[in-house]
Amino acid sequence: MKDLFGQALLDYQNGQYTEDIITSTSISDDDILPLPYLFRSFKDMPKLEQKALKLAKGRILDVGCGTGCHSLCLQEKGLNVKAIDISKGAIVVCKLRGILNAEVKHLLDETETFDTILLLMNGTGIFQELSQVTKYLTHLKSLLKPNGQILIDSSDIKYMYEDDDGGFWMDAHANYYGELDYFLKYKGKEESPMKWLYLDFDTLKLACETVGFKCEIILEGAHFDYLARLC
Numbered sequence: 440m441k442d443l444f445g446q447a448l449l450d451y452q453n454g455q456y457t458e459d460i461i462t463s464t465s466i467s468d469d470d471i472l473p474l475p476y477l478f479r480s481f482k483d484m485p486k487l488e489q490k491a492l493k494l495a496k497g498r499i500l501d502v503g504c505g506t507g508c509h510s511l512c513l514q515e516k517g518l519n520v521k522a523i524d525i526s527k528g529a530i531v532v533c534k535l536r537g538i539l540n541a542e543v544k545h546l547l548d549e550t551e552t553f554d555t556i557l558l559l560m561n562g563t564g565i566f567q568e569l570s571q572v573t574k575y576l577t578h579l580k581s582l583l584k585p586n587g588q589i590l591i592d593s594s595d596i597k598y599m600y601e602d603d604d605g606g607f608w609m610d611a612h613a614n615y616y617g618e619l620d621y622f623l624k625y626k627g628k629e630e631s632p633m634k635w636l637y638l639d640f641d642t643l644k645l646a647c648e649t650v651g652f653k654c655e656i657i658l659e660g661a662h663f664d665y666l667a668r669l670c
């Protein structure tokens with residue numbers, strides 16, 4: 440990984456914002472990911488994220504924290520938060536923004552326990568593929584203190600396969616439709632392709648049942664997105 444994402448966050452943090460990140464996927468063309476959005480404050484967050492922050496309690500783990508926008512809100516409320524991300528640049532930014540406990544760490548390498556675990560901005564993306572969901576959920580379960588909760592958001596992206604006549608062009612023999620290849624460009628450089636998973640709620644719920652998690656929808660967004668609570 441070249442960590443172009445982290446480099447972009449660092450440029451913004453250091454006052455060197457000249458261009459945004461460009462993303463695309465195996466089923467969609469180039470799209471702009473505005474850097475300021477990754478530094479959003481509570482008032483600019485989607486309702487799903489605001490709800491997750493209101494429900495977070497006890498010792499909290501922010502997985503895939505990015506610039507630490509969620510961690511910062513929680514820390515400012517006096518809560519005990521640990522922020523982790525695989526991007527070195529993102530963790531440097533978190534520290535520059537004043538997050539007291541931020542570490543470069545892959546979710547599967549985390550071993551401490553928490554009352555609330557947050558995975559936000561399509562948190563299921565981190566699982567990468569449907570075949571890995573059980574492994575990630577089992578690990579997340581091992582990180583929960585008694586009566587702990589996981590707050591995770593995702594979207595049912597079936598709508599992205601809809602054609603102009605209202606039909607769907609999904610290949611019935613292909614993998615699960617939420618499994619995408621994800622491409623990122625920044626300042627003319629290309630990141631190595633990544634896998635990114637969107638999960639519809641029923642599929643997430645089914646996977647949760649196999650590892651003994653109760654899974655409920657807390658809030659639905661305006662565009663097939665939802666916030667779920669696992670406990």
Ligand SMILES: C[S@@+](CC[C@H](N)C(=O)[O-])C[C@H]1O[C@@H](n2cnc3c(N)ncnc32)[C@H](O)[C@@H]1O
Pocket residue numbers: 444477502503504505506507508523524525526529544545546547559560561565
């Ligand atoms: C879409 S960004 C979301 C950032 C932040 N949560 C937000 O809402 O702005 C996903 C983040 O997850 C991080 N990430 C991806 N896989 C990870 C893993 N296995 N463990 C920890 N962080 C991961 C990426 O580096 C990236 O910063």
